[in-house]
Amino acid sequence: MPTDSLFRRVDAEGARTVEVTFDDQPLSVPAGLTVAAALLLGGVRQFRTSPVGGGPRAPYCMMGVCFECLVEIDGVPSRQSCLIEVADGMRIRSQQGARDLPFPQPEAVVMEVQP
């Protein structure tokens, strides 16, 4: 995870921070930010990979429209990180491809039909 953030805060020097993790790496971020803003400030460049093409993705609109910023938060997949405020102890994970379902994958069944 790069630490050379493309972003910096312009206000509130010395503001309260909260401790979160991103892909199990600890991150200390200013309280009051959205998860997306906090991760960008923390130097995260890739939030997820595209379910279709597998390409890297990161926040784009920062206002809840584009769905590029999806991450898993506290075990819940596909959260829009630009709409959720960071909280102490939050466990954030990048999302690889399409989200899983709480369901065992069906085994292939060979269909045979007698006409």
Place this chain on the structure above:
Amino acid sequence: MNETVPNTADVIVVGGGLVGMAVAYGLAKAGTNTLVLDQGDDAFRASRGNFGLVWVQGKGFDRLEYSRWTRSSARAWAGLAEGLRQETDVDVRLTQPGGFHMCFSDNELAERQARLAGMQAALGDYPFEMLDGADLKARLPGIGPKVVGASYTPMDGHVNPLKLLRALHAGARHHGATVVGRMPVTGIESAPGEFTVVTPERRFTAPRIVLAAGLGNRVLAEHVGLHAPVAPNRGQVLVSERVRPFLKYPTINVRQTDEGSVQFGDSMEEVGFNDLTTTDVLAKIAQRGVSTFPFLADVRMVRAWGALRVMSPDGYPIYQQSESHPGAFVVTCHSGVTLAAAHATRIAPWIRGGERPEELAVFAGERFLTGEVFSHAH
């Protein structure tokens, strides 16, 4: 307006949706000089709102010609998809693994069995299976307890309908067709051996015309002695975020697309030219989807839309050449995806002067002039 668009063609197709483009693709591929006039993005476009099923089971139970027609299209579909892929590089993601029709009560299951058994008795080659709850759970492990059983036939499939529309446009152009957008047709003038299609900006002439204008056919048909009393029937669709593949089979109310999103929708409403969505119907669609696959309960919906089916009074298509204005054809149906292959491979040769496909004799629009009251069963 592109000045290079010709004023004449061998055939003018009015309508650039799935129906018109499938016919135009078939015509152009056979060497016919084809011009498609498409209304524009203010049109009601069933082609961009549909569910993407290539569906056979149960269709036409009370009009077996429609069953045969549908089946012939499903059989021709692999060839259509492969041709489009070679000519346009667009993979429409056709799969035909067979489909499930879920039943939520014993009565529904019994009716389903009776319908399909009747069709099999009449048609002969019509494979299907009835599955009880345990059978179904073995096939689809995530199925919910409210589903008491299902019918399965190996005849059904699905595609990505947006890619299909794009591929048909690209394929028609590949074979030399001209497709013009923002060209709403307001009138048709007839002279012996020639039709003039009138738009606000230009006039186009051709010896043959095909009306494939969806809901617009109702008015346009009257210009050339045809009767096509189609009316809108609204369907609403919910689509989810992309999830890992869990369902390769299409079902009548839930399907997972090739790119992972899940579509839900089986509503039918007579609400006129209104393609908006309503919360109560979407809630029912979602409830039925979650009853089918309970593990989808926490999956997020990302979009919902309404679209208007093009429905005739009995629900069946209208295929006809005008007797009073020979050379003018109407082609209209509400299954533009399923029937795309038949439209490209069997309607197009008829337009070019060949025999009318034998199943289609019963689908003339005059059947609606008898005073009979119809109800459609789709």
